[in-house]
Amino acid sequence: MKNITPFQLAILAFFAVTGMVGIFFLATFQTDPIPEEERIGVVSIWGTYDGRIINTWISRLKENNENLADVSYKEFSTSDFDTEVLEALAEQRAPDLLLLDNTQVLEQYNRIIALDGNAIPVGYFRSTYLQMAEVYITPQGILGVPLFADPLVMFWNRTIFQSAGEVKPPVSWQDFFRIIPLFTKKTDNLTITATTLPLGEAINVNNFKEIITTLVLQAGNPVITQVEQGFTSTLSGSLSFPSAFQAVQFFTEFSNPSSEVYSWNRSLPSSQDYFLAGKSATYLGFASEIKPIQLKNPNLNFDVAEIPQSQTTGSKSVYAKLYGLFIPRQAKNPTSSLRAMTVLSSQNALEQLQDIVKLSVVRRDLASQTAGDDLFTDIFRREAIYAQTYLDPSDLLTNKIMGTLVETVTSGRRSIEDAISLSDQEIQVLLNK
Secondary structure, three states, rough: OOOOHHHHHHHHHHHHHHHHHHHHHHHHHOOOOOHHHHHHOOOEEOOOOOHHHHHHHHHHHHOOOOOOEEEEEOOHHHHHHHHHHHHHHOOOOOOOOEEEEOOOHHHHEEEHHOOOOOOOOHHHHHEOOOHHHHHHHHOOOOOOOOEEEEEEEEEEEEHHHOOOOOOOOOHHHHHHHHHHHOEEEEOOOHHHHHHHOOOOOOOOOHHHHHHHHHHHHOOOOOHHHHHHOOEEEOOOOOOOOOOOOOHHHHHHOOOOHHHHOOOOOOOOOOOHHHHOOOEEEEEEEEEHHHHHHHHHHOOOOEEEEEEOOOOOOOOOOOOEEEEEEEEEOOOOOOOOOOOHHHHOHHHHHHHHHHHHHEEEOOOOHOOOOOOOOOHHHHHHHHHHHEHHHHHHHOOHHHHHHHHHHHHHHHHHOOOHHHHHHHHHHHHHHHHOO
């Protein structure tokens, strides 16, 4: 410092003053810290849904909400998920939230926290979310908060319809009886070369269980209901609900060679592949199948419509998968989990999620809005309003049970009544576990 010049001294003084001014402005104008009672902190979410979609959503939310800075999502394969959760619980490293669909909730039922009225009042829940979300309401409390729904829809080949002089797809199941002769092509020995509606088999009809479920729901049967002791299967009917007889009869009639609506059999490719090949006028699939179908056949001229309804029932219904957030019992900080859950299910957050996932969210205030230029989301929103779902004890096992039901009916090994009764008993066994 002995040889410092006046010029150097001036420079040092300038930087010192600048630094003090900077500190002053930081202290004066810095963003207000997040109150302790609202701070989320580190929250890990586990699920089987597409990690690219959920992480894109969370990243977008973080841009305007620093309280979500330490929220993350990890995707697992469906086959590994249950084992991963069990091991994590045993090793005291449970995630803070689980992202589950309605076929996974009962598998995790004893591992998640039911939220009481202090956390989420039932009245608020019912007025905020669409009716299908009420499957989360139990006598013990609300199991979780819903995010979005993936309903069954009808894909239809515009080229096939236009070539036959048809300008729009069927709106009722009864409408198919008129158009089946237009689109279904058979040789003299009943070999099918083109079809109208691929139904009737379990082995090669994609989403056969969900299609039958939709038919059962449209008949007024909720399939699985809550009782005081837990859950019960109503597939075979009860004093309150009709049986699934007509639903199964309608479904299997399409694979009956002696039926006038015969248009499908087990020797054909999968129903989705047949639609992709341009040989099926319609295809029943989930809304989330749009992108895979577009990628598999970019040249396919198709559109999407709401699922057909029955003309004999007064109310509309369709089955939908329901996705939501749940708090594990061994979450490290359940309070932070609840705060994160609240933010992620807010109107603003779900509006952004809908823009990314291209499906309908389950908030009433968003489901009633129009989607503007988006091609299909308005259809999904309309369906979400009247969609129904249920807590499936095991997607894999009930799929097997329903597949056996169809197989035994189409092969003639059992009557429809006996096949339904046996399936009802087997589903109840799963619910009792």
